[in-house]
Amino acid sequence: MxxxxxxxxxxxxxxxxxxxxxxxxxxxxxxxxxxxxxxxxxxxxxxxxxxxxxxxxxxxxxxxxxxxxxxxxxxxxxxxxxxxxxxxxxxxxxxxxxxxxxxxxxxxxxxxxxxxxxxxxLFRQIEDNEAGADQWRGRGGPVHVTDNRANVHPLTHRFLKAGVEAGLALNEDFNGATQEGVGVYQITTRNGxxxxxxxxxxxxxxxxxxxxxxxxxxxxxxxxxxxxxxxxxxxxxxxxxxxxxxxxxxxxxxxxxxxxxxxxxxxxxxxxxxxxxxxxxxxxxxxxxxxxxHLGINYTYKGRLPTLNQILRPWWGKALVGLQYLLLHKGPLSMSMNQGGGFFRTDASQKRPNMQLYFQAFSTVLPKPGERPILSPDPWPGFSIGLSNCRPSxxxxxxxxxxxxxxxxxxxxNAYSTDSDVSEMLAAVKFLRRLASMPAMAEIIEAEVLPGPACVTDDELVADFRARSGTVYHPVxxxxxxxxxxxxxxxxxxxxxxxxxxxxxxxxxxxxxxxxxxxxxxxxxxxxxxxxxxxxx
CATH class of the missing domain: 3.50.50.60 (FAD/NAD(P)-binding domain)
Structure with missing residues (x-):
């Protein structure tokens, strides 16, 4: 033995x-x-x-x-x-x-x-944060954390502006003094x-x-x-x-x-x-x-400006970003699909944020059986705003x-098995739509694709997020x-x-x-x- x-x-x-x-x-x-x-x-x-x-x-x-x-x-x-x-x-x-x-x-x-x-x-000892060391961040540790603010898709900045217009603060570091607000996500990559x-x-x-x-x-x-x-x-x-x-x-x-x-x-x-x-x-x-x-859902929009769909969908775009990645280890393939996001409260009675936001400058409404089509998105300019609950009951x-x-x-x-989880998510998707209605986003949105404008009443919204929600892969x-x-x-x-x-x-x-x-x-x-x-x- x-x-x-x-x-x-x-x-x-x-x-x-x-x-x-x-x-x-x-x-x-x-x-x-x-x-x-x-x-x-x-x-x-x-x-x-x-x-x-x-x-x-x-x-x-x-x-x-x-x-x-x-x-x-x-x-x-x-x-x-x-x-x-x-x-x-x-x-x-x-x-x-x-x-x-x-x-x-x-x-x-x-x-x-x-x-x-x-x-x-301990978190500070673990980190080698590209954004630099301070009282919250660490430098020199084994896990390299990339500060992505200079690399995100331009639409991410519109999302951040819309968040501010909706009343959220701009947050430069979700691992810093506070989690609340909208910002760019740090990711665990190094040299692409x-x-x-x-x-x-x-x-x-x-x-x-x-x-x-x-x-x-x-x-x-x-x-x-x-x-x-x-x-x-x-x-x-x-x-x-x-x-x-x-x-x-x-x-x-x-x-x-x-x-x-x-x-x-x-x-x-x-x-x-x-x-x-x-x-x-x-x-x-x-x-x-x-x-x-944590359970999540995406609301997906057809936009008036190009998104990553126009780069990742056509063969020539795939070839271009593939060469960019192979030669330089840069570009869309070197990043996460979740470039921006944040944390917010569904109502003022919450003592701290209870919902997380995700912004994705591409869309995958048209599914492929047995595949998550990140590298083959929709043929039109689409993007998604997602959210997940932070502390479901x-x-x-x-x-x-x-x-x-x-x-x-x-x-x-046992997803959404408590009334509080259902009411919390209902409030969250209403806020998501409100965020999308802010000028920075509204002026570039041609249509809401999912769930679509016909989904209006509370019952319809609840039925939609029950049908389309799923894990965001955080079982504990x-x-x-x-x-x-x-x-x-x-x-x-x-x-x-x-x-x-x-x-x-x-x-x-x-x-x-x-x-x-x-x-x-x-x-x-x-x-x-x-x-x-x-x-x-």
Whole structure:
């Protein structure tokens, strides 16, 4: 049997960080088990190439939720990264940490050490922010953050002006003093290439003799002696293998696969496990429960000015931007589709922003089966304004269907299952239309394409966002951290077990305001820091 000090399950946003940090001092041996393969693929490294990875089973788990009444019965597509870097290798690269109040609420819920004041120094250590260092931003860290303000499409500036006309402030840094307002999104790229967690952390770690990374290695069970985790069973190349952990097993498989692996190992809701013939090692009804996610929808417009559609649609445009990218690593292919955005409150009673905006200077109304047509947009000048809720109150679950590790778990999202989530989104889409009616936008809009001018009443607006909404790929909290109603304690140790930690976005006590990748990387950094503290000496 292979033996290591630490076994890290999952080489994603958090797992890549954990592997790098635990191996840096040279004292500990680290095995990383990744179910997917390499990240050295052209459409992974090219930022706008994530449209090509959206359904690609070679790099994507392609999960589907159960048909959801809250989404008009639709079964939502849930892409999750299945490769080195995990979802940081296929995401839209927006670098938003979350609001200070989010983390303060984590600490107030019984998680000392997780307040914003505790985490800000860590965020600054992680960052190499092109905008420069200040009291919020960091410089010199492993994650390069591109300041995109000089590169965005001209229509993005119209969007920002319309936001100001609608009463929002212009915000130069969503990770700065405040999150509220409209601005240009910072993204995780460097020199025109994606800055995934694999590129920032895992690739440097893989050069060390004390790190071993096994790809196409699907973890199937955590091994125990009594209540102490001693290793991991995994499948690779048609064989079942075991690896031993002398110190700890660290689960970093993400909000879907981490609860799945725990349940397969006998840790979870007792009734579920017994019904599937799995021996219960530790009954905990919260494993796989408390699922939270951000839901989004786009309103799409036909414009009077050229958009990226006119560049990315024709063959000659594709050739032009392709050459620009290959020769200079610049241009539309070096960026995210979400160039501008912001945060706003749906009503004055909200103490802080509860909705996020996204501006995309192109449109994809005409779908292609099995493809997200980012690189083949509509043949007319279109653009979209999107939004997602920051702190929805709806809760879902992720539970295994069988004892077979190859079976995708049952994902019940329960989207828009509370009245407050519905009323909040209704207010948000009304504000979105108001923003589009501001002079800076109205003068260039020829028509609203989706949902269209016939969609007017509250009932029609609600029916529309139920039918067209979907995940914005931020599932969290399925193994939440806390002193009660939880799975791990504030040091990320699994309650009731020894030598087993969870270090990924599944431990978030509640979702954050904004994109979750930065906070997942932060969790990896802090989790590794705590592990090293506990094994110091």
């Amino acid at each position: 292979q033996s290591y000090d630490f076994i890290v399950v999952g080489a994603g946003s958090a797992g890549s960080v954990v592997a790098e940090r635990l191996s840096a001092n040279g004292r500990f041996s680290v095995l990383v088990l990744e179910a997917g393969g390499t990240d050295r693929r052209f459409f992974v490294q090219m930022p706008l190439g994530y449209g090509k990875t959206f359904f690609d089973p070679a790099v994507n788990w392609n999960y589907r939720t159960e048909p959801d009444p809250g989404l008009a019965g639709n079964a939502d597509h849930w892409p999750r990264g299945k490769l080195l870097g995990g979802s940081s290798s296929i995401n839209a690269m927006v670098w938003v940490r979350g609001a200070a109040e989010d983390f303060d609420a984590w600490a107030a819920a019984g998680n000392p050490g997780w307040a914003y004041a505790d985490l800000l120094p 290439r994606r800055m995934s967690a694999a590129r920032a952390f895992l690739r440097p770690a893989m050069k060390r003799e004390n790190v071993r990374v096994e790809t196409h290695a699907l973890a199937t069970k955590i091994l125990f002696e009594g209540t102490r985790a001693t290793g991991v069973q995994y499948r690779q190349g048609g064989r079942t293998l075991n690896a031993r952990a002398g110190r700890e097993v660290v689960l970093c498989a993400g909000s879907v696969a981490t609860p799945q692996l725990l349940q397969l190992s006998g840790i979870g809701p007792a009734g579920l496990l017994q019904g599937l013939g799995i021996e219960v090692l530790l009954a905990n009804a919260h494993v796989g429960a408390n699922l939270q996610d 709806s809760r879902g679950s992720i539970m295994i269907r069988s004892s077979d590790p190859l079976d995708h778990p049952k994902i019940v999202a 909290s399925t193994c939440r951290m806390g002193p009660s109603r939880s799975v791990v304690d504030p040091r990320l140790k699994v309650h009731g077990l020894e030598a087993l930690r969870i270090v990924d976005a599944s431990i978030f006590p509640d979702n954050i305001s904004g994109n979750t990748n930065a906070a997942a990387i932060l969790t990896g950094w802090k989790g590794a820091e705590m592990i090293l503290e506990d094994w110091d000496g």
